[in-house]
């Protein structure tokens with residue numbers, strides 16, 4: 001009587017079978033999940049129910065076979081997921097006489113679990129995407145620093161990053177001033193705070209104040225009705241990076257100097273002054289000292305910015321970085337467009353000897369353009385813009401002068417040609433992986449390559 005009540009009122013489906021698998025007791029309502037009418041199960045064999053496909057499999061049948069505690073997950077005909085646990089009961093002689101099983105509908109938990117796992121997968125995907133974007137934006141993984149000069153700059157950045165000193169990056173266009181500025185912010189204590197980049201050359205003079213200082217509602221014709229936070233305010237607690245500072249008109253230089261000194265801003269149309277805490281980094285490709293002498297740049301602003309100047313050399317001054325930058329951008333662009341383009345060794349040779357007046361930006365853009373516009377799998381010198389091949393040829397022409405010098409002024413054609421040949425063979429030998437590649441590079445047959453390698457072996 002009590003046992004019946006316990007079984008009837010249990011939240012779990014309790015089923016007791018005898019040693020033959022005949023259901024002796026069970027609670028009624030739970031059978032609905034198996035798509036079975038109440039009252040039809042008592043006295044029925046679990047083997048029969050299995051045969052009819054109503055239980056697949058039956059936990060009691062498994063325990064009868066295994067004779068030990070067992071737990072399984074069942075998928076019912078009604079699409080439910082049920083966790084069933086079965087226990088064997090033995091008599092004094094050790095014979096299995098009963099099986100008690102508990103079944104619990106886990107469909108909702110199962111669904112939640114699946115949703116949770118799906119969400120976890122999505123979050124992981126988004127995380128990777130965000131990390132990728134962040135890395136790209138911060139230039140982390142793509143930071144090439146092979147030459148001593150770049151290594152030295154990185155060291156200096158490391159030394160000054162944790163201070164609040166103002167840094168002025170100097171150097172020609174496209175050398176990586178903005179990239180270094182970000183790297184510096186990333187190594188500073190402000191890394192979690194905003195890095196606000198202001199390109200002083202692109203903000204129109206008429207909008208400069210509203211962009212920099214922000215404005216209160218209604219104070220500015222054509223402005224946002226709610227007013228707007230200025231760039232300096234956005235940099236609060238973080239880093240304010242003033243790029244192309246040399247482009248700032250004199251009138252605005254005075255206004256900027258005031259805010260840099262006081263670190264206070266008042267929005268246009270506002271009454272309240274706000275204290276802003278930011279670290280200042282500036283960059284320019286202009287000669288600020290010369291501009292000061294010419295009266296184009298304020299001396300006081302120059303002093304304010306020129307606390308720790310860091311000069312970034314052009315690629316021409318750090319040639320060691322060129323080959324690795326070429327390889328890096330080739331790989332990066334191939335990954336970006338899912339291509340497998342290669343540079344023929346002779347193209348690589350031309351590119352490593354080019355002076356790159358537009359520096360890393362020019363190199364990056366050229367490689368992207370080549371990968372996108374050349375249909376062939378390998379990029380040859382004939383695919384390069386004339387400006388590049390022409391410039392490199394001219395350089396090489398001037399270097400041939402040294403051969404003449406080496407020959408002490410004697411015009412010995414045979415020796416001169418031999419010297420040039422040795423130089424070319426040595427170059428090809430260094431750059432090519434096989435004699436076939438060398439033959440292609442030099443425009444001669446492969447047996448000729450073998451012959452010449454033998455002939456000049458002591459020069460290689």
Ligand SMILES: Nc1ncnc2c1ncn2[C@@H]1O[C@H](COP(=O)(O)OP(=O)(O)OP(=O)(O)O)[C@@H](O)[C@H]1O
Pocket residue numbers: 139142143144145172173174175176177178179180243283284285360361364
């Ligand atoms: N060390 C480096 N390794 C790899 N890529 C770099 C490196 N430095 C800069 N770059 C890349 O070169 C390009 C130009 O860099 P950046 O914009 O920082 O130059 P910049 O000196 O600030 O140019 P500008 O004076 O025109 O503003 C960017 O695409 C940047 O990712």
